[in-house]
Amino acid sequence: MYAIISNSGKQYKVSVGKIILLEKLNAKIGEKIIFKNVIIHVGEKNTNFGNPFLSNVFIHGNILEHGRSKKINIIKFNRRKHYKKQQGHRQWFTTVKIHKIEYNIKE
Numbered sequence: 001m002y003a004i005i006s007n008s009g010k011q012y013k014v015s016v017g018k019i020i021l022l023e024k025l026n027a028k029i030g031e032k033i034i035f036k037n038v039i040i041h042v043g044e045k046n047t048n049f050g051n052p053f054l055s056n057v058f059i060h061g062n063i064l065e066h067g068r069s070k071k072i073n074i075i076k077f078n079r080r081k082h083y084k085k086q087q088g089h090r091q092w093f094t095t096v097k098i099h100k101i102e103y104n105i106k107e
Contacts, residue, residue, distance in 0.1 A: 023093065038057040057102065
């Protein structure tokens with residue numbers, strides 16, 4: 001069983017026990033988090049598609065850590081003009097471990 005969630009404009013495939021890297025979330029380490037923007041839920045017998053999201057599927061996770069990714073260098077350069085601009089960037093991320101996929105059947 002797995003699900004596809006939407007977070008910060010990106011989509012992630014999650015299953016129970018999986019550790020994912022997300023864009024920085026404003027939550028403390030060890031805090032529980034619930035993702036409600038579930039696009040697709042694939043179960044053992046059925047598959048559900050949201051329009052755009054499913055209202056009866058919730059993903060429960062736990063925040064493990066916050067960190068920064070490796071540095072990337074940005075270089076802007078004009079030849080023969082004695083112009084060079086160099087810049088670096090490190091993106092913040094949050095590591096989340098998925099504990100449970102909750103699926104409530106609508107009656």
